[in-house]
Structure formats: C-alpha cells, structure tokens
Amino acid sequence: MPSNSPSSWEKPWHLLPMGPDSVPANEQNILSMVPGTGLVMGTSAALDNIGQALAAAPGRNRTVEACRNTIMSKASKDGMKDVEAVSVGEDKVDRKGDYFAPVRFRITYEQPMMYEVREATMICIVSRKGEIVDAYVPAADEAPKAWTSLRP
Numbered sequence: 001m002p003s004n005s006p007s008s009w010e011k012p013w014h015l016l017p018m019g020p021d022s023v024p025a026n027e028q029n030i031l032s033m034v035p036g037t038g039l040v041m042g043t044s045a046a047l048d049n050i051g052q053a054l055a056a057a058p059g060r061n062r063t064v065e066a067c068r069n070t071i072m073s074k075a076s077k078d079g080m081k082d083v084e085a086v087s088v089g090e091d092k093v094d095r096k097g098d099y100f101a102p103v104r105f106r107i108t109y110e111q112p113m114m115y116e117v118r119e120a121t122m123i124c125i126v127s128r129k130g131e132i133v134d135a136y137v138p139a140a141d142e143a144p145k146a147w148t149s150l151r152p
Contacts, residue, residue, distance in 0.1 A: 031114070039114035046106070046119040054104050061101045067124035068103070070073030070132045075107050081115065082108040088121055098133050100125045 032047050034040045040050060068085035075083055084106040091101035103124045109116040125133040 029066050037115065040117055041111070041114055041117075043116035050117060054084050054086040054106055056086035057089050059087065061087035061089065061091045061103065062099045062130075063091055063101045063124035063126040066126045066130050066132045067122065067135050068105075070135065071105055071107070075109075079109050079111070080107050081110045082106075094125070098125050098127050103135075125146045 014028065028043065029041055030044055030047055031039060031041050034050055037051070040047065042050070055120060064085050064087050068083060070071075070084045071085065072080070082113035086104050088104045091099040094100055102121050104119070104121045106119045109118070120137050122135045122137050124135045127133055
C-alpha cells in the first residue's frame with residue numbers, strides 16, 4: 001500500500017543522478033556542449049530537447065503540482081538545479097477517488113564542471129486533498145496498459 005508521505009516515497013532510478021544503478025544497459029550517457037549552458041551529460045533522448053520547454057498536453061491534470069513538489073523535495077537532496085514537470089494527459093479518477101495521470105519530468109542536476117539532465121514520464125496518483133499517493137514509471141511497452149487499467 002503506498003504511503004501518503006512524500007518522505008517515504010523513493011524517486012525512480014530514471015530520475016536519479018547518473019551512476020551505475022541509474023542508467024540501463026541499453027542507454028548511453030552522452031556529453032554535449034550546449035551553447036549558453038556549458039557541458040551537459042544525459043541520454044540522447046534527454047539531450048534532444050535541451051534548451052526547450054517540455055511540451056504539455058492540453059486538458060486538466062490535477063496531479064502535476066503535487067507530484068512535482070514531491071520530486072523536487074527528493075531531487076534537492078541529490079543536487080538538483082531545476083525540476084520541470086508538465087502534463088502528458090488529462091487526469092482520470094480511480095475507484096478510491098484519487099486522481100491519476102501521466103506527468104513528464106526533466107531534472108537538471110549540478111555536477112562538478114557540468115550539468116546532468118534526466119527525463120522520465122511517470123504516472124502520478126494524487127488524493128482529492130492534493131496529497132501524493134504514489135508515482136511510478138511504467139515500463140515503456142506497458143505504459144498504455146498501465147494508464148488505462150487504472151480506470152474504475
């Protein structure tokens with residue numbers, strides 16, 4: 001059972017600073033010189049849109065703020081410089097009355113002499129009171145099933 005306490009929730013490896021446990025074998029870290037920013041490390045997917053705002057989907061998503069706040073509280077302990085969060089789809093309501101929806105995150109971490117960028121889409125679950133219930137990164141091939149299977 002997920003906890004309502006952000007302090008008991010752990011950030012998924014997709015959003016952790018890069019290390020041996022935070023990049024899968026099929027992804028490669030890339031170093032790139034970004035004009036106006038400097039040296040940036042990230043996966044090719046994370047670096048593709050660097051310098052551009054994340055694209056938000058239209059529609060109401062009541063999970064973005066609570067999920068972003070939770071991610072920020074966790075990422076601040078890892079040296080984050082910035083956390084961006086945008087809606088990737090409208091929220092839905094589950095059987096318990098909690099809102100759930102996909103949210104795209106981009107975290108920029110300050111590292112010695114460079115920045116590190118991590119991106120992931122998470123399904124965020126938030127109570128009607130606006131408290132985080134859970135958030136997870138679905139497997140890429142299971143994302144559509146995870147998104148629709150939570151419907152009441």
